[in-house]
Amino acid sequence: MASIRVHTTQNVTLEYQVASIGDRIVATLIDSLVQIAYVAVWVGIFYWIGASSGRAARHSDWHWGDAGTIGAALVLFLIAAPYLFYNLLCEIFLNGQSIGKKARHLRVVRLDGTAPRVGDYFLRWLLRFVDMFFYGAVAMITIAANGRGQRLGDLAAGTSVINLRAQPAPVPSAASLAPPAGYQPVFPQAANLADHDAALLHRLLARPLTPATATLLHEAALKTKDLLRIHTDLDDAAFLHTVLRDHAHLTHEAAAR
Structure with a gap:
């Protein structure tokens, strides 16, 4: 299992076990299932609303106007936002973890020993769309090639993903x-x-x-x-x-x- 050494500005060296590609794939699949479940719930809600509206429309002359269309678009955006920003929001509010990462005991860390900042999480999220080209092939090739568990987003943000499972920790002698x-x-x-x-x-x-x-x-x-x-x-x-x-x-x- 690969590891990385983080040398902080305070002259302290820390060693972390890098998350394997397999663990990161499983974590991504878990996150995808969470997102799919979120979408499925809203599809069910809209289906129920549509069915109810259809029954009501048969008994009235009411129809959507421009204001209604704008309102519907706003509602759709507010519903879609958590799906689109899922990974960004999770890592910001769950200390570098998404639900999938938490399930696999993975976490995002900075390579200089400081805590990741919002800007670091944003860069990782933004470049995720590039990393996921060809069903994640770009991300896997990048992680395997650099040896530090970094995809393109990690390279840009100066971060990596570590495994929090039991591992030898430096004994402070x-x-x-x-x-x-x-x-x-x-x-x-x-x-x-x-x-x-x-x-x-x-x-x-x-x-x-x-x-x-x-x-x-x-x-x-x-x-x-x-x-x-x-x-x-x-x-x-x-x-x-x-x-x-x-x-x-x-x-x-x-x-x-």
Whole structure:
């Protein structure tokens, strides 16, 4: 299974397992079924409305006018919008996942370690129409060729799709956290992190990266940011690694004085 290494601006390297083409195809099929079901529901509703209107029309002289036609077009657009923007809306509001990706434990991430932005999701969605040429052949060829799990939309947005299933996670040892000579802490507030909290974060980061662990990492990152009053766009794991490295450096400096 291919993997990618994300080297953040805070000197932290994270390794992720790239989602396989098979997993991405299955996720796309699940998303397609969701969209088909959505369309089927509305077809049924319109059929019922049409049948009711037909019965009513036989007993009246009422007919659609221009205003009615415009209104119908607006209603059709509002109904079609969730179908057309399905992937974009899902990834924005479900933290880089669609229903299919969530079912296959996949997620969109940026290659610089920061959280994907709305513009990144938009680029992925926009180029999806190119990727899907020839029944997805363009997307599959691009993913297989670049070795980083990127289709055209990912290449443009600087993103990839990773697999959140159990995989070896980097264990934050003392050596891995040891900063280089002349290291400048990214978050000076890390000095306020209690030693027992740092130990808990060490153990959490040493766990295999599963969906459950990803949720715990997110909760731990939020609590740490709130406790230390830190604002950052770093990915949860990258943020916690950086805080631990800063904490180790600042603790060592304080003990050496």
